[in-house]
Amino acid sequence: MKYIVSIGLETHVQLKTATKMFCGCNLSTDCPPNTNICPVCMGLPGALPLMNKEAVKLTVMSGLMLGCEISKYSKFDRKNYFYPDMVKNYQISQNTHPLCIGGGVDITANGAPKHIRINHIHLEEDAAKINHYARHSGIDYNRCGTPLMEIVSEPDMSSPDEAMEYLTTLKQILVYAGVSDCNLEDGNMRSDVNISIRPEGQEQLGTKIEIKNMNTFKGIYAALEHEIARQTAVVSAGGVIQQETRRWDADLGETITMRTKENAHDYRYFPEPDLLPVVLDDETIDSWRKLLPELPSQKKDRFVEQYAIPEYDANVLSAQLPVADFFEKTIACGAQPKMVSNWIMTELLRLLGESGKELADIPLTPESFASLLKLLDKKTINMPTAKELFPELFEKGGDPEAMVKERGLGQVSDSGAIEGFAKQVIEANPKVVEDFLGGKGPALQFLVGQIMKLSRGKANPQMAAEVIKKQLGV
Amino acid sequence: MEEKKTHIDVARVCELAHFDICAEEMTEFQAQLDNILAYVNKLDELNLDGIEPTMYGQPVVNSFREDVVTPSLPREDVLRNAPDSANDEIKVPKIVE
Numbered sequence: 147m148k149y150i151v152s153i154g155l156e157t158h159v160q161l162k163t164a165t166k167m168f169c170g171c172n173l174s175t176d177c178p179p180n181t182n183i184c185p186v187c188m189g190l191p192g193a194l195p196l197m198n199k200e201a202v203k204l205t206v207m208s209g210l211m212l213g214c215e216i217s218k219y220s221k222f223d224r225k226n227y228f229y230p231d232m233v234k235n236y237q238i239s240q241n242t243h244p245l246c247i248g249g250g251v252d253i254t255a256n257g258a259p260k261h262i263r264i265n266h267i268h269l270e271e272d273a274a275k276i277n278h279y280a281r282h283s284g285i286d287y288n289r290c291g292t293p294l295m296e297i298v299s300e301p302d303m304s305s306p307d308e309a310m311e312y313l314t315t316l317k318q319i320l321v322y323a324g325v326s327d328c329n330l331e332d333g334n335m336r337s338d339v340n341i342s343i344r345p346e347g348q349e350q351l352g353t354k355i356e357i358k359n360m361n362t363f364k365g366i367y368a369a370l371e372h373e374i375a376r377q378t379a380v381v382s383a384g385g386v387i388q389q390e391t392r393r394w395d396a397d398l399g400e401t402i403t404m405r406t407k408e409n410a411h412d413y414r415y416f417p418e419p420d421l422l423p424v425v426l427d428d429e430t431i432d433s434w435r436k437l438l439p440e441l442p443s444q445k446k447d448r449f450v451e452q453y454a455i456p457e458y459d460a461n462v463l464s465a466q467l468p469v470a471d472f473f474e475k476t477i478a479c480g481a482q483p484k485m486v487s488n489w490i491m492t493e494l495l496r497l498l499g500e501s502g503k504e505l506a507d508i509p510l511t512p513e514s515f516a517s518l519l520k521l522l523d524k525k526t527i528n529m530p531t532a533k534e535l536f537p538e539l540f541e542k543g544g545d546p547e548a549m550v551k552e553r554g555l556g557q558v559s560d561s562g563a564i565e566g567f568a569k570q571v572i573e574a575n576p577k578v579v580e581d582f583l584g585g586k587g588p589a590l591q592f593l594v595g596q597i598m599k600l601s602r603g604k605a606n607p608q609m610a611a612e613v614i615k616k617q618l619g620v
Numbered sequence: 621m622e623e624k625k626t627h628i629d630v631a632r633v634c635e636l637a638h639f640d641i642c643a644e645e646m647t648e649f650q651a652q653l654d655n656i657l658a659y660v661n662k663l664d665e666l667n668l669d670g671i672e673p674t675m676y677g678q679p680v681v682n683s684f685r686e687d688v689v690t691p692s693l694p695r696e697d698v699l700r701n702a703p704d705s706a707n708d709e710i711k712v713p714k715i716v717e
């Protein structure tokens with residue numbers, strides 16, 4: 147029996163605001179525990195929440211990026227539960243009237259495009275961080291009240307790979323829009339995973355299992371693989387999947403029952419009486435729409451069109467916004483697009499990868515990068531010289547033109563000088579010359595190499611090859 | 621829309637809300653709540669098609685603040701309210717859900 151897998155994700159994304167959702171407490175991450183707390187986020191009696199407009203704006207911008215319909219009317223509700231990560235004993239969330247409805251994420255599944263629908267996006271507040279120790283648990287309420295956007299997908303993904311594609315694309319879009327850092331290590335993006343299987347041919351979805359609070363993509367992938375195997379084994383053996391919430395134990399590499407349907411929470415949602423509804427007019431929504439950046443996929447298409455670079459290159463360059471910006475700024479400084487693209491994809495991304503640095507942290511500017519490539523393009527310097535200068539520019543920055551002048555790195559394209567070197571090389575290597583004349587291609591490379599050596603790397607290699615051939619009468 | 625409730629089980633509500641009340645109170649409150657619900661259910665006699673539930677008493681919307689940091693409480697004050705603390709964290713019995 148073959149089974150069809152249905153996966154849905156509820157992804158919680160911390161928004162990039164300066165302050166909390168309902169109070170002015172600072173959200174910077176490196177503060178000592180329990181220093182960003184006030185009567186509102188501690189739920190002290192009489193304290194009243196006041197909504198952060200920026201959080202509403204960022205959620206609406208996310209909705210616009212993801213093709214959602216923006217609600218003209220939305221409201222907040224209390225979700226009641228007892229757990230020490232939420233001091234008020236309720237979380238302010240949106241139950242019935244979320245800010246964004248519908249939309250979706252376009253992914254590639256098995257080489258073909260696939261649309262993963264989004265059910266809705268709602269806005270809520272994050273809970274505190276609990277640390278577990280041997281004999282007690284300790285709570286840091288700094289995180290409590292952080293604006294948290296929950297993006298709820300439809301169960302449209304049919305493999306762990308598609309779930310990864312969805313999350314990666316979603317993260318890329320949200321980082322692009324500047325609504326979140328989506329930093330997984332910092333817990334900026336956490337997902338609850340729904341998964342069910344059903345026999346091929348059955349229309350109705352199988353009973354779903356929820357796996358809570360996954361904060362790494364790798365963990366989600368492993369949990370899904372495990373859960374698909376587990377459910378398939380249960381159903382194949384004639385068993386029945388019970389609706390329940392499970393927890394992924396990364397050490398054991400398996401999911402474990404957290405609570406069954408009978409013990410499911412009853413959150414007793416009701417409208418939050420301390421907050422007013424949010425009513426958005428077209429003018430406001432349009433003014434936020436104007437702040438949206440180009441989608442990564444749109445940028446990719448534009449790069450192909452505008453700079454005549456291959457689709458593959460455009461894909462790599464548009465994957466990260468800082469890289470895409472660097473590419474365009476370098477071209478704006480007069481460098482040749484295909485050349486910029488090649489150098490970013492090979493040299494620049496390699497050095498970034500090796501050094502573990504971000505583009506923003508290195509002293510190399512688009513101006514000096516463009517200047518180096520222009521020197522190469524005009525054949526003022528040759529490729530080996532450019533490749534030698536590049537790591538230095540990457541590390542320390544600088545003006546390539548001045549460096550070339552000061553160090554006398556200009557390429558020797560003066561035919562007189564090269565002819566002199568060629569003559570010496572031919573005289574000194576009669577055996578190799580014979581090999582070359584006998585038809586051995588690599589022998590020419592050796593002779594050119596010798597000229598490069600004599601010129602201390604500055605000869606124009608194409609010219610050197612031509613001069614040798616000319617002198618040997620080939 | 622939420623389904624119409626014709627009965628609210630006081631015992632269940634108390635359990636969910638972590639309320640501890642005695643048997644007599646339970647009976648008394650259940651009767652009172654049933655009464656209140658019966659009263660509200662009178663609304664069913666009207667045709668309410670297309671009428672949105674009233675969720676707010678005033679016709680006011682959009683009360684926002686700008687995203688500007690305001691001072692938080694001193695940590696000593698926060699921790700003084702907690703039953704116990706350790707390493708600047710609020711200490712609670714070990715909980716694992």
Ligand SMILES: [Zn+2]
Pocket residue numbers: 166169170171182183184185186187188291
């Ligand atoms: Zn606060």
